[in-house]
Amino acid sequence: MKxxxxxxxxxxxxxxxxxxxxxxxxxxxxxxxxxxxxAAAALGRTxxxxxxxxxxxxxxxxxxxxxxxxxxxxxxxxxTADALGRVKGYIANPGATLPPRADGHLDVGGIVxxxxxxxxxxxxxxxxxxxxxxxxxxxxxxDFTQYFAVxxxxxxxxxxxxxxxxxxxxxxxxxxxxxxxxxxxxxxxISALEEMLFTMDDxxxxxxxxxxxxxxxxxxxxxxxxxEFQPKVLEERTIGWLCDCSKERMEKALISIGKKDLSxxxxxxxxxxxxxxxxxxxxxxxxxxxxxxxxEASHE
Ligand SMILES: [Zn+2]
Numbered sequence: 001m002k003x004x005x006x007x008x009x010x011x012x013x014x015x016x017x018x019x020x021x022x023x024x025x026x027x028x029x030x031x032x033x034x035x036x037x038x039a040a041a042a043l044g045r046t047x048x049x050x051x052x053x054x055x056x057x058x059x060x061x062x063x064x065x066x067x068x069x070x071x072x073x074x075x076x077x078x079x080t081a082d083a084l085g086r087v088k089g090y091i092a093n094p095g096a097t098l099p100p101r102a103d104g105h106l107d108v109g110g111i112v113x114x115x116x117x118x119x120x121x122x123x124x125x126x127x128x129x130x131x132x133x134x135x136x137x138x139x140x141x142x143d144f145t146q147y148f149a150v151x152x153x154x155x156x157x158x159x160x161x162x163x164x165x166x167x168x169x170x171x172x173x174x175x176x177x178x179x180x181x182x183x184x185x186x187x188x189x190i191s192a193l194e195e196m197l198f199t200m201d202d203x204x205x206x207x208x209x210x211x212x213x214x215x216x217x218x219x220x221x222x223x224x225x226x227x228e229f230q231p232k233v234l235e236e237r238t239i240g241w242l243c244d245c246s247k248e249r250m251e252k253a254l255i256s257i258g259k260k261d262l263s264x265x266x267x268x269x270x271x272x273x274x275x276x277x278x279x280x281x282x283x284x285x286x287x288x289x290x291x292x293x294x295x296e297a298s299h300e
Contacts (some may be wrong), residue, residue: 003231003238005055005085009182014189017231018055018178020239021220022048025087025123026162028172028241031281033090034262036097037168038106039074039253042161043091045108045140046077048176050089051239054081057121065120070138072096072113073273080278085239088278112138116212149179155181157197163204168238173207177221189229196225226236243279255288255297 005020026044029035035043050066055062063082066089070076073096079089096111114135121129131151136142141160148156162174179197181190200206200221210217215233222231254262254272265272272285285293 001234005237006213006218006233007235007237007238008218008233010189010225010229010231012186012228013182013191014185014229015181015182015193015231017218017222018047018052018176018180019214019221020052020177021173021175021205021212021214022051022139022216022239023171023173023175023212025051025068025239025241027171029089030171033094035094037164038066038111039091039094039096040115040164040171041106041162042068042074042096042112042140042172043079043089043094043110043121044075044174045085045176046079046159047081047089047241048160048162048174048239049140049144049158049178050079050081051087052087052201053104054085054087054176055237055239057083059120059124060084062121065121067118067120068115068143069118070113070115070133070135072138073098074111074112074113077112081239085237086242087239087243088241088243089101089153090277101137108140111140112140114138117143119147121227134293144178148178150252157193157199159197161202161204161207163208167184170268173204175203175204175207175217185284186229188226192225192229198223234275243276243281245276245279245281245282245283250276251293254285254293259294259297262297266290267295 008017030040054265060083066079068077075092077091081087096109098110101107118132133147133150136146141158144158157175157179163172165172206220269286274283
């Protein structure tokens with residue numbers, strides 16, 4: 001897969017940037033889950049931010065889960081990402097939709113509603129790290145900005161966007177930007193960044209202007225800053241959709257429901273059909289396969 005993400009630090013060591021174009025991932029998620037445009041925007045933004053946060057993890061085996069629970073019709077959005085940029089996720093109600101907002105934008109905050117944003121990081125320790133904040137707007141980017149400030153004491157600015165083709169059937173571009181202020185940041189750098197963000201165009205418009213070229217996009221966003229605060233690219237990375245489900249994993253899930261429920265599936269349904277909630281792939285188990293799993297469960 002082509003690299004779609006840049007990690008950069010400015011010349012003065014004042015801030016770090018994560019910049020990504022995730023059009024393919026947002027489109028894949030939209031089609032897999034048959035999302036309405038508003039649901040696809042909410043899911044695409046969440047997947048994009050989760051993917052960027054995955055790249056911030058230190059060890060290759062680390063992974064994180066983002067869970068957004070709200071009072072709106074979307075109900076819940078869940079995304080997982082690992083340090084290699086592999087992302088998957090779902091929205092509990094992909095049919096969620098509301099009329100557009102007064103400014104013509106999709107009402108992502110409306111379908112999410114009020115609730116909480118939780119990040120669970122599995123860093124290979126005994127207990128996972130868990131951080132939760134109340135949602136600020138349900139528009140996702142502002143909620144993550146708040147999460148970084150409150151839960152990780154990391155002053156950041158998050159921009160996330162998903163734009164659609166004219167018929168609203170497909171994602172035409174998607175991306176994300178996270179700017180982290182570093183501990184020894186210069187005051188002038190922070191004010192220059194604030195001014196830049198204040199006048200910055202919508203991220204998806206800039207991705208369109210850059211014609212999908214990451215380096216051009218970086219320049220479009222930061223090019224006006226003084227030389228000493230210009231970002232220097234450290235790394236190119238990739239974020240993409242990947243579901244790692246398999247028949248073996250589904251077998252483990254079936255064994256874990258217990259002998260009683262397995263026996264019931266055999267007696268009443270003569271088989272089982274399990275659908276992965278992340279990629280909607282279906283796994284079928286025959287009666288004989290279930291009997292074998294029941295025997296395995298009895299040995300445990
Ligand atoms: Zn799957």
